[in-house]
Amino acid sequence: MSQEEVCFLKAKLKEQEKEIAALKNKLAQLKEESHTSVLELHKKVTPLSRLEATQALSNDDIMRYSRQLLLPELGVQGQLNLSKTSVLVVGCGGLGCPLAQYLAAAGIGRLGLLDYDEVELSNLHRQVLHGEENKGWAKALSAATALRRLNSTVECIPYHLQLSPGNALQLIQQYPQKS
Known part of the structure; x- marks a missing residue:
């Protein structure tokens, strides 16, 4: 050559x-x-539609939640009630990440994720929903993306804002226990 x-x-x-x-x-x-x-990243509080009540568990739901359905304290009715419940998690860091992860895995109906910070490399060893590929993302969006992969039936609403006296009541009222 x-x-x-x-x-x-x-x-x-x-x-x-x-x-x-x-x-x-x-x-x-x-x-x-x-x-x-x-996943739309909310930068302000916007009204949410009512959470639709599930009348029965699908075959996929029965397979997914089979272990917890066996618990006498929960059963089918408890799982249906859980799917009608909404929770606002304030902070998607060291405590908010595992909390949101377990709520989504259990089949909560709606999960609001509120955090004003962005994912940093120094977060990853303790904030288990975030990964290296999410560096620089809003933590709420990063967490919602991970939770959607875990359980696509849970409605995740990421908020990129800080809880304040001006928005606290309006935000919290969006998440009644049961719709």
């Missing part, structure tokens, strides 16, 4: 690497857009 052919191949390879990098950037951008379009 001549020196000219080697130079030509190296130039062609560089071109291809640039094209691959551009495609990777475009894919990452499309993924980011799809995350925010699937």
Whole structure:
């Protein structure tokens, strides 16, 4: 192979690497857009629709919740009541992450996630819903995305704002125990 052919191949390879990098950037951008379009990040308190009451458990619900359905304290009616319940989690950090994770796994109906902070690398060892790929994301959106992967039947509403005297009552009233 001549020196000219080697130079030509190296130039062609560089071109291809640039094209691959551009495609990777475009894919990452499309993924980011799809995350925010699937889960709208609320930056203010907006009225929520009533939580729809489930009349019966589906076969998937029975399979998913079979272990907790066996508990005499819960049973089918308890699971149905849980699916009609909404909870507002204030803070998606060290305590809010496992709380939200267990509520979503148990089948809560609606989960409001309120946090004004963004995911940082230093959070990841204790804030178990966030990952390296979510660095710089609003914590509420990162948590909602992870919870959606855990249980897609739970309605997650991420709020990127701080709880204050001006919004506390309006926010908390959005999350009655049962709808």
